[in-house]
Amino acid sequence: MPDAGAVDRAVELQAADVVVIGAGQAGLSAAYHLQRRGFRPAGESGSADAAADVQDAPGSYVVLDAEAGPGGAWRHRWKSLRMATVNGISDLPGIPKPDVDPAEPSSGFLSRYFGDYEDGLGLNIVRPVKVRSVSREDDDPSGRLRIESPAGSWSARAVINATGTWTRPFWPIYPGQSTFRGRQLHVADYEAAEDFRGQHVIVVGGGISAVGLLDEISQVTTTSWFTRREPVWREAGFDQKAGHDAVALVEERVRQGLPPQSVVSVTGLIWSPALRAAAARGALARREMFTEIEPGGVRLADGSFLAAGVILWATGFRAELEHLAPLHLRGSGGGIAMDGTQVAAEERVHLVGYGPSSSTIGANRAGRAAVAGILRMLESRRPGGALPA
Template sequence: MDSARTGVVVVGAGQAGLSAAYHLQRRGLAFEILDAEQGPGGAWRHRWKSLRMATVNGISDLPGIAKPAVDPREPSSGFLTRYFRDYEEELGLSVRRPVKVHAVSREDSNPAGMLRISTSAGTWTARAVINATGTWTRPFWPIYPGQSTFRGRQLHVANYVAAEEFIGRHVIVVGGGISAVGLLDEISQVTTTSWFTRREPVWRGTEFDMQAGHDAVALVEERVRKGLPPQSVVSVTGLMWTPALRAAAARGALDRQPMFTAIEPDGVRLADGNFLKADVILWATGFRAELEHLAPLHLRGPGGGITMDGTQVAGEPRVHLVGYGPSSSTIGANRAGRAAVAAILKLPGMAVPADPVTWG
């Protein structure tokens, strides 16, 4: 394919991208979905097998089609990949994959003109782009003195497979989020561990109700409205105690230490000056939004982030980010897909179909 023209290009076919596609289809708009993965499932294709439906954070239904019955023992990667695949098939969504988007740029200086999407499979032009690339492909690795000298193994949670590969080794887990504590629970059942975070984690002693969720999302949303890089929702909600985590705490796996000052060939230098021998450093330090292909649009501001107005980039109404910042949760991604399509329909030159598609 050399080039093609459409109304909207959706980049990414995870939860946020499929939600956007559902609403585009329902409103009868012309669109293409481009996905870099080999098959359906988005980032869930890569989650570790021990992350089962009983322990994964709540997953919202995709719009229009509810999840099938859940076996809590099934790995989330298998269940959700299958759900996304069936969703694409039932709605007749034609997802082009694997297609890597290299760059999104403006065709000319006309603010109501077309956007050019350059990819590994050719070029598209579109009136709008809905970016739903998520974060999984951009794991964040902090830099510490002596990091390159470590003789053991270093890995990010993006590359984690199973606790059994660490049996007989002392594992350091770095990070204060849900993945860090979940993996500490898992790994500490088969070998010794140590936990390090930059800040003392905040634990919630009460259930996370609707109001708490609303307040947390509002805090994240305020940051992106100011053009600051988004924080994760858990950074403002805190960590929730579960029976499994209480058991991990009882065996000492959640005894947090302040960050070490340096990495040495056989371990780390502690904040108090002592040395801790270690065989593995597991960085559970989060991810960053995958937005490098939007660089030609110069969307980032002096605050280091992208100033947002809802799902819309404040300075470029033809570009919407779903699954970004406050919409990074599964329920948030669904709402963002609907909001993005509603805003795109108001763009100059965007044809409004006479007979929108109705589902359910």
């Protein structure tokens, strides 16, 4: 696997048939299936002339990852999120997770698992590489794509984007927000409940992170929970059909070119013993969304005032796709119309870990589907040449 310093030496245009952007669960799944289908690692260096000739890079791939090491977004999860409480994590394809210590922080366990996976399979991952833009090299719909980064440029026949959402936390805008004298932070910045001891903490959001952190923080200080809509709770028996139906609803949205919703927004929240205990403490008594933020707290919908020292925004994330902006993939609906993992209007680009494939099991399946789709495209464009079976 290329060392991190390799990117400092990458100054020339490099060539690969497929560039995968991101090495989280979805990106590693794509890399696994590329390698399994016979794609070989692209060379560490190349030239513009080589990039123009596909025969110089038959069946090659590279994974560009912005992180300093393995683990994707899991590297940044708060230390109190332990394997006993993390929402279900699927095995990466080909190599199952090792035995799990339920008390170990998920950030450490999963970063180590991802790193061992990369090393064990010899995946071609170059880091740290923060992709700045992806654009078309010319007007030929069968032409190549240019991937630009401060570490160098790559030329590819296809791109599998697996950049996830962690780097794009969503912050709602509320009147008076800038006047708040306390601390405002997003879940992406959360570290430990102890940081808030002695302060009243407002948690905003209706997802898994919100209720999990309410449980944790309410054990050391007082909390209030605000959501825009009444949360939907389920008992712990979420069957396969219900899961399939929920994913299908998210999939239909992206097929229509609408911004994806999270799967949990469709499935609802599932009760656990820890959350029942939080409810018994009163931590899950949901309030109607406040109307304004003031220097010392928030103005409630009924006009009364609630003092607070912290506002924690557990308001989710958006897909990290800004580097794809030069391709103009977004439609009038505000999202990107999809056909499975393929962008409907651009067959050279696949999105994995996006919309219905944002769950860990969905990311694995999406990696396999993206590679199969790219193989079909490349085979159709290579007269008389057989691609890896």
